[in-house]
Amino acid sequence: MLSIRGLNQYYGASHTLRDIQLDIQSGRVFCLMGRNGVGKTTLLNTVLGLLPAQSGDIEFKGAAIDRLATEDRVAQGIGYVPQGRMIFPDLSVMENLRVALAGRRGGDSKIPQQIFDFFPVLAEMADRRGGDLSGGQQQQLAIGRALVLEPSILLLDEPCEGIQPNIVQLIAEVIQRLRSEQGLSVLLVEQKLPFARSVADDFAIMDRGAVVATGAMDELSESLVGEYLTV
Template sequence: MLTIEHLNQYYGESHILWDVDLEVEQGRCTCLMGRNGVGKTTTLGCIMGLVPVRSGQIVFNGQDIVRLAAEERAGLGIGYVPQGRQIFPLLTVEENLRIGLNTGRRKRKKIPELVFELFPVLAEMLGRRGGDLSGGQQQQLAIGRALVLEPSLLILDEPTEGIQPNIVHEIGEIIRRLQREAGMTVLLVEQKLPFVRQVADRFFIMDRGRVMARGHLDDLTDDLVRDYLTV
């Protein structure tokens, strides 16, 4: 579904991403892993059109999207939940959700019922401002906002960061449900190994802007964890 080939990215004269190759298989959950500052979020920014690419290809469903604007990529069916959630704190839950209605592949006037099936707390808080929600509720809102697009690919950047354990487990169950019932493909950046083992099928490990290891989750050995993931 998504293939990245020889991706290079610079900040000024600093070479950040070095010939990154990445494949996300349809219907699978792929986890991009690595310590802080190795280029994971920059890679997601390149995929979403938020960070300029110096060279390389990003192919989504057979189309090279490198030259497309961010909103055009969303319109192709890519939903994105950024690190830190980035909801609109002064807008209500309903207003946050409605922002995505005209961005997805199918222009809608109504928030899909799936959002409220997955996150019933959002239905109870439609009139509450986003900034008044707890951290876990804000993360649910951020994921719900991405799902309003009805994406075929959902990209999540550190979705468990600062979230209480019961909500972390719930988000993991929702990811698996989206794969199982909706056939959704997921690309996840995550550092918490228990969560990765709960949801992911495949992994890629980055270090210093390069992909250093990849494979099925069963191939994620203690040696790889020690060499590239422990602090």
């Protein structure tokens, strides 16, 4: 589904991504882990084209996308939920969802019903301003907005950050349903280990801009957790 080979990225003189090699398979949830500042968000932003890559190749569904503009990558089927949600606070819930329709393949102007099935609160608060929602409600809106595009892969950056436990559980259930019912691939950045273990099939750990370990989630050892994930 998504293949990254030899990816390098710099921020000024800082080498932020170092020869990244990753494969995210179709219909699987892949969790990118590591302490703060190791390059996880930078990697997502580079995959989406928000940051330039110095070198390397990014392929999506077998085609090179590393020279495409961000909007073209989105049109190919990449959905993105950024850290901090970044909804439009002055727009209503429904207006936030409609904004995403502009990037949808095929030009369909209807918001998929599944979004309201996954997140009923979005229908209940359709006319409420995004900035008036709670943090958990805003996160549901951010994920729903990304799903408007009906993507093939969803990039999720710290979806549990600052969210109450019942919404964390709801997000986990939605991820599991998207994978099992629709075969959606997910590239997840997450530091909460119980959540990661509950939803992810595979993992990679980053440290100082490099991938230092990968494997199936049930192979994530306590020694790796202690060395690279414990604060």
